[in-house]
Amino acid sequence: MAVREVRDPAEAARTPAALGDELGWRRPKPIAVVALLVAAVALPVVWRNDYVIDVALTGLIWMILNQSWNLQLGIGGIWNFGQLAIFAVGGYVSALIAIHWGLPPWLSMIAGGLGAAAMSAVIGIPVLRLRGIYASLLTFSFGEVVRLLVISDESGLTGGSFGLSGVPELAFDGWSPDARQRAYYWLALALVVATAVVIYVFINSPLGTALKALRDAPAYAASRGVSPLKMQVITFATSAFIAGIAGGFYAHYFGVIAPSVMGLGPMSLFVAMLVVGGLGTFWGPILGTAVILAVSEYLRDYDELRLIIVGLILLVTIVVAPRGLVPALQDGWRRLQRWMAEDEAEREEGSTT
Amino acid sequence: MASFLQAIVSGLVTGSIYALMTVGMTLIYGTLRTLNMAHGSMVMVGGYVSWMLFDSLGWGPLAGLVAASLVAFLFGILIQQVAVRPLIGKLGVDFEMTAFISTFAVTIVLSNLALRIYGARNKAVPPVIHGRLHLIEGVSVSWHSLVMAGVAVTMLLALGAFLSKTRYGLGITAVAQQLDAARLMGIPDQRVYNLTMGVSSALAAIAGVLLASVFFVSPNAGDLPLLKALIVAIFGGLGSIRGTILSAYIIGLLEALISTYFGVRWSLPLLFVVIMVVMLIRPTGLLGKPEEARL
Secondary structure, eight states: OOOOOOOOHHHHHHOHHHHHHHHTTTSOOHHHHHHHHHHHHHHHHHSOOHHHHHHHHHHHHHHHHHHHHHIIIIISOOOOOOHHHHHHHHHHHHHHIIIIIOOOHHHHHHHHHHHHHHHHHHHHHHHHTOOHHHHHHHHHHHHHHHHHHHHTOOSSSSOGGGOEEOOOOSSOTTOOHHHHHHHHHHHHHHHHHHHHHHHHHHHHSHHHHHHHHHHHOHHHHHHTTOOHHHHHHHHHHHHHHHHHHHHHHHHHHHSEEOGGGSSHHHHHHHHHHHHHHOTTOSSHHHHHHHHHHHHHHHTTTSHHHHHHHHHHHHHHHHHHOTTOHHHHHHHHHHHHHHHHHHHHHHHHHHHHO | OHHHHHHHHHHHHHHHHHHHHHHHHHHHHHHHOOOOTTHHHHHHHHHHHHHHIIIIIOOOHHHHHHHHHHHHHHHHHHHIIIIIGGGTTOTTSOHHHHHHHHHHHHHHHHHHHHHHHHOSSOBOOOOSSOSEEEEETTEEEEHHHHHHHHHHHHHHHHHHHHHHHSHHHHHHHHHHHOHHHHHHTTOOHHHHHHHHHHHHHHHHHHHHHHHHTTSOBOTTTTHHHHHHHHHHHHHHOTTOHHHHHHHHHHHHHHHHHHHHHHOGGGHHHHHHHHHHHHHHHOTTTTTOOOOSOOO
């Protein structure tokens, strides 16, 4: 159940600002969401540009990953900075199973998700005992260890630093390149929507309330019967499963997965997306991914400058609006509403006297 | 036996340099409650300063040590003013988290700036002294490593004296122990923060100069030192200088032994397993103080 703010009913009925608050912006407006979805679905048909669709597709995969990361980092308050390694593990497991055991990629993607969840249990259990900063250290170094292990792998299993290539197609063998790309795009979009639904349900369920309570007041939540252990295991498993699926999809779409998806460079992009959008908000990772992707595409001709600017955007955001764009926009909207309401009230007063 | 002794010798050298790299990080955490993700970049900055002096003026690494520590001192204050100070006391967000992210952003900017200015090619810096010292049959150590260990130990001793004997050092210690009491005693906290960031960054840059001639200088020269410093810092317990130095030597020795007997490839993964086990038993590291009761 979503927790609603308790208001004085008389006041709520009186001011349009409060009414506007109640009506809309705080919960996703159905019309806006449907419009956004229609636009997203129509994109590859309307804008027939391979490059654009490819960028959008990559963005969708990142959106899945960022949503899963946000569940831990933002909503759960668990400082996991090894999510990229979990993503990569999902990709590698899925790719290896599809290559060596010949399992259909649909199944191997799920196996990738399960593999990622298992991996996250390995890292998750020690993290359960750690608080804040220590958890971030451990998970960050875990990610680096996974990356360096893959890079230095000479057994040929993972392909080392060149990556694992020849990952089989999902299901679109023999389709024309255009149709294939569009099919992948819509599939990725479906995955994004599915992830969003899962996360929306999760954070608005008693589970989500318990998770937020644990983040904001661990001692109180625990004393009211919320088990930190159980909650963190559930969160880790859900988040890692989603990230693993995203990794599997990535591997099957691009046909290759390499250790370059991990490391400080990619991590800076993803952290920027999460923070700029707004950690711990439902729309944050979605908006953040879109914004940073747009910036980095706009600057794609200026290699290093791109990351310098992304870094600066991250720095400015964290200093000026540390909670990110989504809460900042919500605040601005609410202030605008209140201002309009005051204006209206003044005019009414003027007309009566 | 010779290979064991060789591992011990190189472990001690690595341990000293790890201690030098990490002690700043733990000092910053102790006073500012900030995990400085830009610490690795200071290692890189040190390397580049030393390379620039060598490349344009032909000066050796010893001049580099002085110049690099001065430059990094200023960088440290800049990071404090730009990325950490505005976050102190912000309501509604977790300071440790925002400071972690803002210093991470600084790392992104600095390493890509280095890439833009200097390019991706590795830059070589000559060692302080060439040649190797043969201790006994089959055990040897390069003179440069000895200088490295010597400088590191000297700097650590100097830091210890600074923190316990001088007015400014005592100010840092006081703020680290009890911020409110320190303020009430008239210690200017902002100046202490600047000093801490400056000194810590200078120490990292000194490590960077020393490492520059072992490895090369490149825009991501700070990544591995950052990772190692993080591992050493968690293992020793954040905020505890003694714990950090102890853990730096333990990790240096472990790493050398693992690479001797299992191969370099396994040194980091095995080390990680060891650390995970230690963290399971002692969640705040060897000598770290528990922050709050666990649930």
